[in-house]
Amino acid sequence: MRPQPPMYIPRLWQATMAETRYGMAINRALADAMQADASVILFGEDVAAPGGPFAVTRGLLAKFGPERVRDTPISEATIAGAAVGAALGGLKPVVEIMFMDFVTLAMDALVNQAAKAHFMFGGQCSVPMVVRTPHGGGLNAGPQHSQCLEAWFAHVPGLKVVVPSNPADAYALLRAAIADPDPVVFVENKTLYSSKGELADAPQPVAIGSARIAQSGSDATIVAYGASVAAALKAAATLAAEGIAAEVIDLRSIQPWDERAVLESVAKTRRLIVAHEAVTAFGVGAEIAARISELAFGGLAAPVLRVGADFMPVPFARSLERECLPGEADIMAAVRRSLDWKPNARIKP
């Protein structure tokens, strides 16, 4: 299914200056980057005349013209591959893959070409390109329009991966991604496009690889990114009413990820829960759990716990999707499980 643009246009254009919607913050970051640097160009499916399937690129064609803002045919392999070639040729392309599920069609360009050119050619060149793509469920879009595949890219040396959770970070991280000499996969969550947040007239920069403490606490650390940050904050608020002070870290970048920020928090709380919407198995949470266990095993009061989607394709029906995807309640349950952990010396296979 490829939606007609009007179906999904969120209420981007009703926000005040102080309160900006996530999608609008991305739009502004694109416009500001294009204004600042003539080598920044955009292309992708329906990003120009239709203004993007989620209206994120609306108005940019009128502002910057058809040479720099281009609609492509439905050709994901060539969109991504052309971005590599354009980046090698002195441009800074920002391309869009309409749904993250469609990156399967662009994998050669991203994994074999973009990720490797700098290294494989002995540092002769960099590949300053950005792939914007929305992930995530919650729209009953079904198994091929709902996946969170960011762990695939974090697994590939040479790619950077960021997943902003709010408008200010979306703006700042997109500016950072466009300025970055390396290829960056910029993951947007579809359910966040219409979410609101503060965005200053002169936003503060955010470095790729730096996490943010979204809420301070001393009893347990919840690491989350993207839309899961809001769920983690809600869980923390509920737990706070019970006298449990959870610290929420918004990871913001998956590759590289802010190991130091997580370690500093865990040094304080001794308990770690990693929450994301992606499937739990072999995911970002698994990597963080392994790494923190390696670095801090003796200091942990409980094993690192993971919260993620069940191991199944994201199902369509409302009840099925709701049950499959993790939420606030799953995060709270994990925090309680961590706090209630009783050491067990015997391993029972």
Place this chain on the structure above:
Amino acid sequence: MHMELNQQDLLSLYETMVLIRRSEERLSRLFADGEVPGFLHLSIGQEAVPVGICAALQAADTVASTHRGHGHALAKGVDLGGFFAEILGREEGLCRGRGGSIHVADLRVGMLGANGIVGGGLPLALGSALAHQVRRTGGVAVAFFGDGAMAEGVLHECLNLASLWKLPLIFACENNGWSEFSPLERQFAAQLGALGNAFGIPAVQVDGSDVEAVRAAANPIVALARGGGGPQILECLTHRWRGHYEGDPQKYRDAGDLADARSRDPLVMSEARIVAMGIPADRIRTLERAVEARIEAAVEAARLGREPDYAAAAADVYTQAVAGDHG
């Protein structure tokens, strides 16, 4: 449509073909002696294609290559010492020993890399052409690809998009009749020219063993693309003498096919013309010996090269090293 080439032009084309042929013959021996790590894919027999096409290009034009890319690299003018050092896996290599034969690249001369993925260079060349167009460099990009890549979906995407955007892109097909171990007739149901026609892209087919014919065909095509005429197809019918890779016994080819390939030797054909133009044989031999001496010097220097620097490689995963552990 042959343009009149003077003696010097012809000699220059011949010399570059000799450089490619002798370099690959040298690599074949080095490979047999165990001095070349990994795989080696030679383009012996196909030299006229990269030489004829690159002779029609300017320094700022860009080419994306294939796994059989030594000819493209040398014809585009990559540093010979860096070329051999790379293929022998040395720090002094063009890619500091991280790529090898199948990834030889030299961005300084517009060589965007040999490529381990069949068809992988096509969208890279398209993007490079887009950069030429947007930045108004006046340059063109060439996507070299083999007949094996004609069955890759990305070729069809690229033909479509290049035509829609009127990109200064040459689709340069080296049709040697073999997709790795399988003949073209079992691999591709269409004709490249007809495919171009479907996308509104002019296509020219040329004898890819005749360097003068290739250059004569490439000149107007490159000029058209450079002048805003949009993408062009140049299909060069050529012959692969060696196996898909060095060591491939080619049991899938019959003797007649191989003999036919060898009967169309681009160097022999070119030399005959040069001799017919009155250039004495000893001048040609002198030129060849000079090329061979350059190659030997490059090989000797590469042999004396350093092992690649592991720490430097580890620091080059990203352009700027990033903090933390990444795996």
